[in-house]
Amino acid sequence: xxxxxxxxxxxxxxxxxxxxxxxxxxxxxxxxxxxxxxxxxxxxxxxxxxxxxxxxxxxxxxxxxxxxxxxxxxxxxxxxxxxxxxxxxxxxxxxxxxxxxxxxxxxxxxxxxxxxxxxxxxxxxxxxxxxxxxxxxxxxxxxxxxxxxxxxxxxxxxxxxxxxxxxxxxxxxxxxxxxxxxxxxxxxxxxxxxxxxxxxxxxxxxxxxxxxxxxxxxxxxxxxxxxxxxxxxxxxxxxxxxxxxxxxxxxxxxxxxxxxxxxxxxxxxxxxxxxxxxxxxxxxxxxxxxxxxxxxxxxxxxxxxxxxxxxxxxxxxxxx
Amino acid sequence: xxxxxxxxxxxxxxxxxxxxxxxxxxxxxxxxxxxxxxxxxxxxxxxxxxxxxxxxxxxxxxxxxxxxxxxxxxxxxxxxxxxxxxxxxxxxxxxxxxxxxxxxxxxxxxxxxxxxxxxxxxxxxxxxxxxxxxxxxxxxxxxxxxxxxxxxxxxxxxxxxxxxxxxxxxxxxxxxxxxxxxxxxxxxxxxxxxxxxxxxxxxxxxxxxxxxxxxxxxxxxxxxxxxxxxxxxxxxxxxxxxxxxxxxxxxxxxxxxxxxxxxxxxxxxxxxxxxxxxxxxxxxxxxxxxxxxxxxxxxxxxxxxxxxxxxxxxxxxxxx
Numbered sequence: 153x154x155x156x157x158x159x160x161x162x163x164x165x166x167x168x169x170x171x172x173x174x175x176x177x178x179x180x181x182x183x184x185x186x187x188x189x190x191x192x193x194x195x196x197x198x199x200x201x202x203x204x205x206x207x208x209x210x211x212x213x214x215x216x217x218x219x220x221x222x223x224x225x226x227x228x229x230x231x232x233x234x235x236x237x238x239x240x241x242x243x244x245x246x247x248x249x250x251x252x253x254x255x256x257x258x259x260x261x262x263x264x265x266x267x268x269x270x271x272x273x274x275x276x277x278x279x280x281x282x283x284x285x286x287x288x289x290x291x292x293x294x295x296x297x298x299x300x301x302x303x304x305x306x307x308x309x310x311x312x313x314x315x316x317x318x319x320x321x322x323x324x325x326x327x328x329x330x331x332x333x334x335x336x337x338x339x340x341x342x343x344x345x346x347x348x349x350x351x352x353x354x355x356x357x358x359x360x361x362x363x364x365x366x367x368x369x370x371x372x373x374x375x376x377x378x379x380x381x382x383x384x385x386x387x388x389x390x391x392x393x394x395x396x397x398x399x400x401x402x403x404x405x406x407x408x409x410x411x412x413x414x415x416x417x418x419x420x421x422x423x424x425x426x427x428x429x430x431x432x433x434x435x436x437x438x439x440x441x442x443x444x445x446x447x448x449x450x451x452x453x454x455x456x457x458x459x460x461x462x463x464x465x466x467x468x469x470x471x472x
Numbered sequence: 473x474x475x476x477x478x479x480x481x482x483x484x485x486x487x488x489x490x491x492x493x494x495x496x497x498x499x500x501x502x503x504x505x506x507x508x509x510x511x512x513x514x515x516x517x518x519x520x521x522x523x524x525x526x527x528x529x530x531x532x533x534x535x536x537x538x539x540x541x542x543x544x545x546x547x548x549x550x551x552x553x554x555x556x557x558x559x560x561x562x563x564x565x566x567x568x569x570x571x572x573x574x575x576x577x578x579x580x581x582x583x584x585x586x587x588x589x590x591x592x593x594x595x596x597x598x599x600x601x602x603x604x605x606x607x608x609x610x611x612x613x614x615x616x617x618x619x620x621x622x623x624x625x626x627x628x629x630x631x632x633x634x635x636x637x638x639x640x641x642x643x644x645x646x647x648x649x650x651x652x653x654x655x656x657x658x659x660x661x662x663x664x665x666x667x668x669x670x671x672x673x674x675x676x677x678x679x680x681x682x683x684x685x686x687x688x689x690x691x692x693x694x695x696x697x698x699x700x701x702x703x704x705x706x707x708x709x710x711x712x713x714x715x716x717x718x719x720x721x722x723x724x725x726x727x728x729x730x731x732x733x734x735x736x737x738x739x740x741x742x743x744x745x746x747x748x749x750x751x752x753x754x755x756x757x758x759x760x761x762x763x764x765x766x767x768x769x770x771x772x773x774x775x776x777x778x779x780x781x782x783x784x785x786x787x788x789x790x791x792x
Contacts, residue, residue, distance in 0.1 A: 289734040289769055296746065297738035339711050339732060341749070373693045374713050391659050393694050412659060417613035426616065429661070449609055 157201065159452040162188050172217035176206055182253035183260065190263060193458050194465075197264045197327070198257065200320070202250060204270030204331055205278060207312040210246040211239050213279075221284060228282035228290075232301055238308040243319030250316075251323040258324035266366070267320030271332035272309040272350040274369070276302070279309075288337050295346050306350040314357045321361045329366040329388075330354060332379070336371030336390075343375050348382050355383030366408060370446055376401040391445030395433035399440075406439035413444045416452045416460070423456060424463055431467055442468070477521065479772040482508050492537035496526055502573035503580065510583060513778050514785075517584045517647070518577065520640070522570060524590030524651055525598060527632040530566040531559050533599075541604065548602035548610075552621055558628040563639030570636075571643040578644035586686070587640030591652035591674065592629040593667040594689070596622070599629075608657050615666050626670040634677045641681045649686040649708075650674060652699070656691030656710075663695050668702050675703030686728060690766050696721040711765030715753035719760075726759035733764045736772045736780070743776060744783055751787055762788070 157163035163185055167175070175181040185201040205223040209215050214226035227234070243251065257265050270278075278284075280291040295302045317328045332351060335343060355365050367379050368388030380387050380402045387405060389398035391412035399407045415426045427442075434440035442464045448457065477483035483505055487495070495501040505521040525543040529535050534546035547554070563571065577585050590598075598604075600611040615622045637648045652671060655663060675685050687699050688708030700707050700722045707725060709718035711732035719727045735746045747762075754760035762784045768777065 287734045287769055289737050289771065292732065292734040293737035296735055296742045336712065337734075340714060342732075371691050371712065374717070392656065392691065394660055397694070412612065412662075414607050414609040414612040414657075415616055417609050418617035422616045449607055451609065 157185050157189055158450045159448050159457065160188055160192060160454050162192075172203070173209065176202060176209075177249050179249045179252035179256055182250065183256040186253070186257055186265075187260065189457075190261065192454060194461050195263070197266050198261055199266045199329070200250075200254065200257070200268060200325065202268060204274060204333065206250065207241055207247065207269065207316045208238075208275065208279070210250075211241055211312070213237060218283075223278055224283040225279060229276070229279040229305065232304075234279075235304060235308060238305075238312070241312045241315040243315050247316060247319060251319055254320055254323035254325055264326035265324065266327045266329055267317060267325035268329040268331060269313040269316045269320075269354075270309075271330050271335065271347075271354065271367075271369075272306040272313060273335050273338075273347040274331060274333045275309045275312070276305050277334045277337075279305070285334075288334060292338075292342070295342065299346060302346060303350070306347070307353075310350040310354050313354045317354070317358055318361065321358070321363050325363070327364040327366060328358060329368060330384070332367065332369040332372075335369040335375060335379075336373075338375070340374050340378060344378055348378055351379075351382040359383070364406075368408065373398065373401075377403070380405050386441060388443070389445065395430055395440075396435065399434075399437075406441060407434070408441040408443045410443070410445035411460075413446050413449050413452070416449070416456050420456065420459060423460065427460060427463055428467065431464070477505050477509055478770045479768050479777065480508055480512060480774050482512075492523070493529065496522060496529075497569050499569045499572035499576055502570065503576040506573070506577055506585075507580065509777075510581065512774060514781050515583070517586050518581055519586045519649070520570075520574065520577070520588060520645065522588065524594060524653065526570065527561055527567070527589065527636045528558075528595065528599070530570075531561055531632070533557060538603075543598055544603040545599060549596070549599040549625065552624075554599075555624060555628060558625075558632070561632045561635040563635050567636060567639060571639055574640055574643035574645055584646035585644065586647045586649055587637060587645035588649040588651060589633040589636045589640075589674075590629075591650050591655065591667075591687075591689075592626040592633060592670040593655050593658075594651060594653045595629040595632070596625050597654045597657075599625070605654075608654060612658075612662070615662065619666060622666060623670070626667070627673075630670040630674050633674045637674070637678055638681065641678070641683050645683070647684040647686060648678060649688060650704070652687065652689040652692075655689040655695060655699070656693075658695070660694050660698060663698055668698055671699075671702040679703070684726075688728065693718065693721075697723070700725050706761060708763070709765065715750055715760070716755070719754075719757075726761060727754070728761040728763045730763070730765035731780075733766050733769050733772070736769070736776050740776065740779060743780065747780060747783055748787065751784070 182201050190198045205215050215223050218224045277288050277291045364385045366386040367384035370390045373393040376398050386408050387402045389409035391410050395410050411430050502521050510518045525535050535543050538544045597608050597611045684705045686706040687704035690710045693713040696718050706728050707722045709729035711730050715730050731750050
């Protein structure tokens with residue numbers, strides 16, 4: 153449950169005193185906010201607190217985390233010259249606090265820790281748009297208008313993603329998640345031609361490390377087969393696609409999802425019924441990781457989240 | 473091409489002098505902005521300038537069109553008591569300027585005029601959230617937490633939609649489009665259980681008028697079959713779903729779409745290639761209405777739009 157923290161009072165209290173990058177630069181704070189949802193909710197895994205733009209920030213790209221907006225870049229990517237601003241990542245120095253946080257967490261946690269990074273397309277979309285976007289119009293215009301430059305951009309970003317994820321695994325994470333948050337804005341042909349090859353290079357570059365590789369984005373219903381093909385062991389499915397339908401597209405791999413996070417504001421019996429329907433759609437098959445279909449909304453009641461975790465544990469007790 | 477106007481300098485000039493509701497309340501201004509894209513682009517049909525919230529505004533619901541945001545409601549829908557604020561629509565008086573605009577337009581246009589209305593779910597989402605939303609969390613919580621009240625709300629809104637569309641047809645529009653802009657945020661089961669029945673009542677209530685009924689929303693890949701089932705003659709497909717794949721889900725009906733509006737910022741040869749791929753996916757089958765997969769983005773160059781219309785006309789010359 154990515155971003156479960158946002159709904160927790162203890163997380164909000166901490167964030168009032170510390171900026172986002174304060175947290176990311178402090179191993180102790182990163183460990184603390186990563187542990188918060190595990191302590192309170194009893195989930196089966198922890199996900200490292202970080203952001204898709206962390207490696208970009210770490211190599212000196214000027215990015216600010218603006219409250220209520222997201223990451224905003226001082227100088228969006230516009231041309232070939234901007235490639236030079238994307239120097240290679242040296243994880244042991246650039247991501248030292250992140251890796252130290254991983255080392256702390258693996259000693260403190262009783263559950264596996266999941267590392268993560270942004271996929272090349274989603275990082276590119278942030279860089280080209282200069283921040284969050286509704287349409288990704290500049291990104292797509294670059295993609296189809298200057299495909300070679302776009303590929304070179306994605307290749308640089310793939311190097312960042314891969315270096316970051318490999319270092320996280322070496323520091324102790326038990327699984328990795330590659331977030332292609334915005335890939336769902338693409339036509340499958342665009343995804344296959346312009347995005348899949350570099351995502352496949354990231355996922356393939358982790359194969360020797362023998363950790364499960366989770367791949368996820370929202371509104372990716374039409375892309376699920378391609379995202380599996382990119383080399384994921386587990387593919388996340390958002391709530392728009394029925395889990396069984398999505399799983400059929402993913403094929404012989406594991407699936408993660410897919411309760412609509414927006415339903416958690418309903419009275420508990422309705423929430424429980426919705427969770428049961430996700431479990432029914434999975435049909436008790438091994439290889440289903442119960443999860444929300446996207447991040448927890450900030451207004452969600454933590455008690456509902458804790459109750460949901462208990463409910464799913466009860467319903468799946470005795471299963472592998 | 474809905475909202476083609478937003479990208480035209482003549483539209484922006486007019487909107488600097490007149491608010492959105494000034495335009496909607498003036499038959500002459502509505503006619504003028506409806507004609508603008510037809511004159512400049514040479515499209516095969518005009519779409520009436522209006523908004524999904526027009527009938528709500530017309531029955532006295534307090535809604536403001538906030539620039540850069542969209543419609544914002546002074547008092548969001550919260551409980552059963554709020555149903556009373558949704559009185560029935562009397563189109564001849566409440567929508568008099570809209571209908572007068574239709575009558576002017578049908579005498580001035582050489583191409584068919586398409587009328588439109590919001591589908592009940594999308595109007596409900598606006599009312600419950602109080603404006604545009606990313607997650608529709610309140611709407612979904614009401615939908616699954618209080619399904620009977622939600623159905624009564626949708627029923628009231630269906631009455632508005634249907635009354636508005638019937639009156640537009642009687643005033644002379646040649647086709648109608650029912651926009652369920654936000655339905656794509658729903659799981660197909662939620663759509664089938666809570667939304668489809670009232671949308672079907674709107675579309676079914678137009679059957680005797682013998683005009684094509686177009687039904688559209690974004691991120692509706694998983695819903696296309698259900699949206700066709702709701703009684704549409706033509707189903708719009710956004711750009712995320714390949715046109716041929718979407719058409720297979722829609723079945724024996726016509727299809728509208730689906731060029732990604734975001735690609736229009738690329739150099740012309742790339743845009744032309746993208747348009748050709750949409751035409752290829754349609755395979756020259758009768759029943760394909762070439763269109764964008766969503767509204768025109770405001771930054772789009774009108775010359776690119778005009779060139780696209782010419783290009784599609786050339787490529788499809790001689791076809792029915």
